[in-house]
Amino acid sequence: MSEENPSLQGAVCPLPLRHHNKIVLGHGSGGRLSHGLIEDLFLPNFDNPVLQAGNDAGVVQPKPGIQLAVSTDSHVVWPIFFPGGDIGRLAVCGTVNDVAMMGAKPLYLTAGFILEEGLDVSVLARVTNSMRTAAAEAGVAIIAGDTKVVQKGKADGLYINTAGVGIVTPGTQIGGAQARAGDVVILSGPIGDHGIAVLQARGELGFESGIESDVAPLNHLVAAMLDSGEPDNPETGIHVLRDPTRGGLATTLNEIACQSQVSIFLDEGSILVRRPVAAACEMLGFDPLYVANEGKLIAVVAAEQAAGVLARMHSTRYGKEARIIGEVRASPPGRVLLRTAIGSTRVVDMLAGEMLPRIC
Amino acid sequence: MSEENPSLQGAVCPLPLRHHNKIVLGHGSGGRLSHGLIEDLFLPNFDNPVLQAGNDAGVVQPKPGIQLAVSTDSHVVWPIFFPGGDIGRLAVCGTVNDVAMMGAKPLYLTAGFILEEGLDVSVLARVTNSMRTAAAEAGVAIIAGDTKVVQKGKADGLYINTAGVGIVTPGTQIGGAQARAGDVVILSGPIGDHGIAVLQARGELGFESGIESDVAPLNHLVAAMLDSGEPDNPETGIHVLRDPTRGGLATTLNEIACQSQVSIFLDEGSILVRRPVAAACEMLGFDPLYVANEGKLIAVVAAEQAAGVLARMHSTRYGKEARIIGEVRASPPGRVLLRTAIGSTRVVDMLAGEMLPRIC
Numbered sequence: 133m134s135e136e137n138p139s140l141q142g143a144v145c146p147l148p149l150r151h152h153n154k155i156v157l158g159h160g161s162g163g164r165l166s167h168g169l170i171e172d173l174f175l176p177n178f179d180n181p182v183l184q185a186g187n188d189a190g191v192v193q194p195k196p197g198i199q200l201a202v203s204t205d206s207h208v209v210w211p212i213f214f215p216g217g218d219i220g221r222l223a224v225c226g227t228v229n230d231v232a233m234m235g236a237k238p239l240y241l242t243a244g245f246i247l248e249e250g251l252d253v254s255v256l257a258r259v260t261n262s263m264r265t266a267a268a269e270a271g272v273a274i275i276a277g278d279t280k281v282v283q284k285g286k287a288d289g290l291y292i293n294t295a296g297v298g299i300v301t302p303g304t305q306i307g308g309a310q311a312r313a314g315d316v317v318i319l320s321g322p323i324g325d326h327g328i329a330v331l332q333a334r335g336e337l338g339f340e341s342g343i344e345s346d347v348a349p350l351n352h353l354v355a356a357m358l359d360s361g362e363p364d365n366p367e368t369g370i371h372v373l374r375d376p377t378r379g380g381l382a383t384t385l386n387e388i389a390c391q392s393q394v395s396i397f398l399d400e401g402s403i404l405v406r407r408p409v410a411a412a413c414e415m416l417g418f419d420p421l422y423v424a425n426e427g428k429l430i431a432v433v434a435a436e437q438a439a440g441v442l443a444r445m446h447s448t449r450y451g452k453e454a455r456i457i458g459e460v461r462a463s464p465p466g467r468v469l470l471r472t473a474i475g476s477t478r479v480v481d482m483l484a485g486e487m488l489p490r491i492c
Numbered sequence: 493m494s495e496e497n498p499s500l501q502g503a504v505c506p507l508p509l510r511h512h513n514k515i516v517l518g519h520g521s522g523g524r525l526s527h528g529l530i531e532d533l534f535l536p537n538f539d540n541p542v543l544q545a546g547n548d549a550g551v552v553q554p555k556p557g558i559q560l561a562v563s564t565d566s567h568v569v570w571p572i573f574f575p576g577g578d579i580g581r582l583a584v585c586g587t588v589n590d591v592a593m594m595g596a597k598p599l600y601l602t603a604g605f606i607l608e609e610g611l612d613v614s615v616l617a618r619v620t621n622s623m624r625t626a627a628a629e630a631g632v633a634i635i636a637g638d639t640k641v642v643q644k645g646k647a648d649g650l651y652i653n654t655a656g657v658g659i660v661t662p663g664t665q666i667g668g669a670q671a672r673a674g675d676v677v678i679l680s681g682p683i684g685d686h687g688i689a690v691l692q693a694r695g696e697l698g699f700e701s702g703i704e705s706d707v708a709p710l711n712h713l714v715a716a717m718l719d720s721g722e723p724d725n726p727e728t729g730i731h732v733l734r735d736p737t738r739g740g741l742a743t744t745l746n747e748i749a750c751q752s753q754v755s756i757f758l759d760e761g762s763i764l765v766r767r768p769v770a771a772a773c774e775m776l777g778f779d780p781l782y783v784a785n786e787g788k789l790i791a792v793v794a795a796e797q798a799a800g801v802l803a804r805m806h807s808t809r810y811g812k813e814a815r816i817i818g819e820v821r822a823s824p825p826g827r828v829l830l831r832t833a834i835g836s837t838r839v840v841d842m843l844a845g846e847m848l849p850r851i852c
Contacts, residue, residue, distance in 0.1 A: 183635055198558055246651055250515065261537060276564050293655075295655030
């Protein structure tokens, strides 16, 4: 098949940076331009195998017997408050989830605030309270912080960076390069809620969708998935975990296909999209496959263990709607393909430019 | 003495937040207003003993046998480049130093970039290269990163958050609350270089001072200080380590005096200030005691072990000009006092408002 259709041949992942002399919004999209920035600028400078692995968190071993997963995210979402959450809940959950996606138990967060002069203290108080609630739900402690203030017009209300540290469950070998032909792809629930909720808050929908962001800490879901229930046989068959945030499901699956040098075949009919999200996407010309999520995860799992993993997901708060959405094949490497409802197959590429700036 | 002069009585450290409805630049000063924000807003929400300790990094024990120091700083220095450094070197050194000040060996950093649309890619490349050089000097690896882009006018070029993780040297008990009456206070070199170098870059001096920022990683200096050279007697007598950044020497010593509920008596003649820094301060009406440093540390050390600690400092690149600058006494608790060159004693308070916004 791949010899007949050039679009089905192996993909070259990043877009080289040298075509840009200036930073554009797309460099923060999480898609192809972001990857170009990482490949051309950050990796050559910060070269080390941990960063090269290209996962949601870096996994390191500071001493024999202990593996840490360490991650960071800056949050610049606009507006600060949106249906279902705010920048504070997002800042806690985003980093908790990145640590959890390495099969780690998140324990500690740091919080760095950049505040714009003139910000209402009540806004900061509300955001801080959200962080407290989200941290309590996730069971993590915020153990270090920093506050900077910039002049009016040099930020947009407030930006929050969080970094997270967790302990990797012993024996876990999870990463974007671990997908194998024959594995199945599980998605924990419907996609696109976060992106559409933020657009709603921006007044860009023109109607009340009732959609709330899915922003949530997924570490308890991951812990349930990683607990086989059989101490003698802890192997769960989970090879990859990743949360499809910026760039959406399509971009995240492309990352996995590139890292593992496999292809991922999706079944369009299995991918859940809530009706109002689908309606909003249709109206705005968005493909829900590219819309950001903040409380969903993708798991690539050995086929024979998928039923057990799914059952454990269904028993948790944020995994009730988990489904198998596709499978992993050997070729064409680096490609994501979608079997549409009408039976055709199309290539699903990584997000190229920027669809929704400042979505997280 | 303290009964006669009310200014010499115990100090109440933070300024309550309730007098401010809006964030002002002073909330990012590192001084009294910053402490008010922490006490009134962050600590009640993120309440835990690690954060309550109020040190440069949080110290935690994720497993028996291993203690981690974790810290974070966002960097918003303006301009991005200044004599002796740039925001990239600052972002690496600032967090390396905060981790080192707990007597820890910094190992890993995360880097979160907030870029303004339209930033020259060459600026980012130069800054990233600086981070590489500083990380190599410190011997730390940057193992996780994130990039966000905001619209033109919603940031100022670029902001960088770093978080750091280090391993606490076993047996170390260092913290702001450990100063004891009878200890001596050591300062690693002359003060004020960083603040004046940044002012120079802003064109606010009106002349070429030739001063360069002292921005440097201090972890190798700390490692030398903590190596007693006697494996059978590893005790070094080092009770407190802290780097006098925002708010300067005066503010940092006030923090220590408050945390340890002791008084600190300084000898003005022992505090080194380079001639051009002193001249710039005089011209601008600044007290060098409040000007930021980015490559200096304060150590509070048991008197009988001070000579050994000083000797080890003098053998390192960034400790050559280390000197004893004062002593710790029991009362008045929470106060810093300065014996001036003419023999009088004055109270040295914590920085109240904002002197130099966006100095780091």
